[in-house]
Amino acid sequence: MKTLGSFCRVLPLCLVLLAARAATAVAQSNEPERDEAGRQTLAGANERIARYRMGMLVVRVLDRRGRPVANARVNVEQTRHAFLFGTNIFRLDPRDTSPAQRTYQQRFAALFNYATLPFYWGAFERAEGRPDYARLEAMARWCAARGVTPKGHPLVWQEVYPRWAPNDPDVVVPLLRRRVNDLITRYRGLINVWDVINEANAAASFDNGVGRWVRRDGAAAVVRDALSWARAAGAGRDDETFVYNDYETGPRNVALLSELQARGSLPDVVGIQSHMHQGAWPLARVWETCETFARFGRPVHFTEVTVVSAEPRTSINYHGPPATDWPTTPAGEARQAEYVADLYTLLFSHPAVRAITWWDLSDEGAWLGAPAGLLRRDMTPKPAYERLLELVRRTWWTHASGQTGRAGDYQTRAFLGSYSITVVGASGRTRTVPAEVTRNGDGQNVVTVRL
Template identity: 45%
Template sequence: MTRREFFRRGLLVTAAGPWMLGRTRGDEPAELDLLGQAEDRIRRHRRRRRTVVVRDAEGRPVAGVGVRVEMVRHEFLFGCNLFQFGRFRDDPLEQDYRRRFADLFNFATLGFYWSWYEPRRGEPGHERVERALSWAGEHAIVCKGHPLVWDHPAASPRWLPEEDEALSRCVEERVREIVGRFRGRLEIWDVVNEPTHLPDRANRTRMARWGEKLGPVAYARRPLEVARSANPGARLLVNDYRLDQRYYEILDALRGPDGQPLYDAVGLQSHMHGGPWPLRRIERVCEQFARLGRPLHFTEVTVLSGPRLGPGENWGPTTPELEQLQAEYVEKLYTTLFGHPAVEAITWWDLSDRGAWQRAAAGLLRADMSPKPAYERLQNLLRQRWWTRAEGTTDAAGAWSCEAFHGWYRIVVTDAGGRERIREAYWGQRAADVLEIRI
């Protein structure tokens, strides 16, 4: 089954059609049950009680001191691809795109498609990535590179050599050079993309013919090993759209001599061009791939707000009715994923309808960069419901506590004279529960 067939499956639907797919009578109670479980998991796994203890210079507790905490950034990676960065000729649209991105996300996927990145051998285009990285750094946005090895016809440059050994060297050189070049600035990589479909493309691309000879495990193994040697501290992923047993078996076979997986997280695509997936399917996918013992990244999430008009990539523009349905589903989807303890990242695909994949109405923003209801729902979740702002006063032991979502914080302590002490703190899953501040 090819990638396009997997997503399309011959669907030809009306404007409301995508939202009816996969739904059966009785889904609503099951969904409510799953959402209730997710909310409980969020309380248990995504936040923890934290305590600030204020002491004077001699170490004595100070009572009656004001403490204010403000979350700065989530530890969980809420992201989107940043592919339209720098592409708008209309400067106001460019600025709106960047502002909307930074107002919502802390994670960005940058494009490293080989045919685009190095259209002529030996002339990689580092400059655009450098500009995007610089902007992301100014806004405390973590970046990921995507993808390094992929056999898609649109991603393979025409100059690839015909000899297998020469092609192997080219692939290794690309992985080693790029991962090494951006070490310290780009620490997360989709190293290998979609190894499950090599047989489907063996007659269509040079990369697939080479990969089919190797087999999917060997095809993925060597790039992972090279990436690891180029940056031992990087987080490496394999990424695929076929969330089935074939993909699971490939991942399960990608282990080192110590028996541990060669990757650090599992990439799971979820393009829902055929309609939103039932939440029970999302839960099953999480449970299945969590058994590999690595965190899960939902790397490419697509939910449309426009209808399919015909076969192929034939999509209508966004509509008010489908925008509302998109928003309702997005809130359920993100709640389900944020609630699953194995998931550590969610990446939307694409931010705006302008330039979206397959020219579908896949954005959280319309083509004019105005926000759809789904963007506003996510902003409420990410920056209100799942965001910590709290304040109080220390007790006789100099302590004050609150429930705080995992992330980075700005903590302000105000003494009796109105003087402030400001402290930056990491309150993530690996951080201590008690933070001591001297005044």
């Protein structure tokens, strides 16, 4: 397959470094994915989706004198979800016009409204003082042109550490603070969501500047400091969102967040990774994870979701090169599709969850060499991609039409998000207006259209 642009020339290095995860990573359960508790939880999902992900839309049609217009035709067309459905787009190269790259872009844009962009320090700034601003700006502008929300990932992390960066925390901490401030201010208005710090719970096992910083000050203090830098750079803007991201779903992460809460330093979003290379999580565990982290009163993002389309592996070499002998299989693709539909339905139904990010879009270049993509290496869609497309853009998507009544109103239940509303009066006079459906206080979203 043709190389997909300049990023792919550094991607193998990133993948090897990304694989160097702590050996204490939480092992995945081999229990049945649909245990009885999971079945019961999933059984109420559609009711919860209707309650938490929909609102009442009222289109009120008036004439020029402010009088109600009856029998006007109304068409309601959703244009974007409020919920963030995403994936990383590490293989995006807007300059590449190859068929594979065009297909990659088309498949992404057809399904997703949220994208994770790679700001790994050691790849972004391979030579000191020479960060790759232009490539990441091009990726972010590609997203903006398509109504996609980009997220920068990550600003502070102990992995993908630059070879030139010092190991003395007294020296590296000012460099990291400058990096956080520089990136947030430079990309303001283009990238407003950031994974500020990644996996601090595991950092102490790394012998570099970040690892030594965590050993010296403690994980909670390091997370607090990084978030404080981000907030200072954000200058209190409401449109900036700062995430703490971790694969720890047990007591260590609960303790870290509890300490941050006690200090008044919680992140804006709690990011939960769910890499299931070793087996899909039982649905009851998924729900329990949502409940555990929802208690902190912050939105929960599932930031890195992996479900393989082959047999899971009980042993993963996080410190070695990507696997070359782990191909997707028809049976694995069928299992992946079934589980993914259940997983997304369950997560979409939990009121605290606001985003789900898949990891990676394609098997080509996927982390660990796993068959983790929604697309195969040749960019053809797996059944899981088709199932998600059906859910996200059809089942959970509003397209409605009808006529206004005597009071000039047309109303319908609609999924939260952005809309285009077209009204046609009896004379043929037509108006099209944008609208937003949100969960507001009285439960109604009233859009007034004057003909």
